[in-house]
Amino acid sequence: MTTIPFVDAHIHLWDLNHISYPWLTGPFDGDGPNGSAEAIARDYGVADYRAELARWNVVGAVHIDAGADAAHALRETEWLEALATDSGLPTGIVGYADLAAPDADDLLAQHAAHPHVRGIRQIVNWHADPRRTYTPRDVTLDEAWQAGFALLGKHELSFDLQCYPGQMPGLVPLFARYPEVPVVINHLGMPVMSDADGLADWRHGMTALAALPQVAVKLSGLGFVWRDWTPERVQPLLLEAIELFGPDRCLFASDAPTDTLFAPIDRYMETYHAVTADFAEDDRRAMFGRNADRVYRLGLGV
Numbered sequence: 001m002t003t004i005p006f007v008d009a010h011i012h013l014w015d016l017n018h019i020s021y022p023w024l025t026g027p028f029d030g031d032g033p034n035g036s037a038e039a040i041a042r043d044y045g046v047a048d049y050r051a052e053l054a055r056w057n058v059v060g061a062v063h064i065d066a067g068a069d070a071a072h073a074l075r076e077t078e079w080l081e082a083l084a085t086d087s088g089l090p091t092g093i094v095g096y097a098d099l100a101a102p103d104a105d106d107l108l109a110q111h112a113a114h115p116h117v118r119g120i121r122q123i124v125n126w127h128a129d130p131r132r133t134y135t136p137r138d139v140t141l142d143e144a145w146q147a148g149f150a151l152l153g154k155h156e157l158s159f160d161l162q163c164y165p166g167q168m169p170g171l172v173p174l175f176a177r178y179p180e181v182p183v184v185i186n187h188l189g190m191p192v193m194s195d196a197d198g199l200a201d202w203r204h205g206m207t208a209l210a211a212l213p214q215v216a217v218k219l220s221g222l223g224f225v226w227r228d229w230t231p232e233r234v235q236p237l238l239l240e241a242i243e244l245f246g247p248d249r250c251l252f253a254s255d256a257p258t259d260t261l262f263a264p265i266d267r268y269m270e271t272y273h274a275v276t277a278d279f280a281e282d283d284r285r286a287m288f289g290r291n292a293d294r295v296y297r298l299g300l301g302v
Helices: 046-052 070-087 104-112 143-150 165-177 198-210 231-245 265-275 281-295
Strands: 006-011 058-064 092-096 117-121 158-161 183-185 215-219 250-252
Touching: 006 250, 006 281, 058 281, 070 092, 070 104, 104 117, 143 165, 165 198, 183 198, 198 215, 198 231, 215 231, 215 281, 231 250, 231 265, 250 281
Parallel strands: 006 058, 058 092, 092 117, 117 158, 158 183, 183 215, 215 250
Antiparallel strands: none
């Protein structure tokens, strides 16, 4: 076990009998952006998570919207709130709301009323390739969606940004208008390496977002970049992201159990520790714990 405290910035838990998750409901095929989810389509609770992360000195964990049916988003938050009270995890909750919905203000208020809720995620990955895209169009361009984003600050909520690099430059003016809303990029910015200019698009988008001081990035989701990732292949990307954002705006995360579709969680964690082995102890403590504690206002004092 490592002794550095780990505040896991991105985990998922689910009870498939209690809440509906369309992406975890068969029939399964491999046509989606991440292939088949069948291998993780079973209940995953706090005990499962703790067992999977047994080696890594977990002192806190942030639960991110797990793709529940939109009608069950508040039920998911209520379930997680009860789990947090009973088991001590999750330490923070990032719920789901459709920011373009006519009742977005009310939805955000209902999420924010729960003591452990810290933010909202709405997956907005849009790509011209139908096998890559998560959404039928780029909702971040819609005025209604942008108006919904503007409400996050009113409710003291952060935003977890899961998008593709091509969408990043267009989001900069919106984020710049609302500096009170912390933005946390998910999964290393999800570069699309199969695109002709995939790496350049990622650099351009990440550089644009890194210029905004309220934006941080999670170093996670390596299997979304390359399903057959290796430590040697991902190290340059991880180091470049740290260089762009600085150690004070990088948060390591397991993405358990979703990332187990591509490799065991221990392999991710071993890679993250190996890549940062030469960093100063203070920087490593920031990236593995302190930054998530600060960004998500968890009050752990790690």
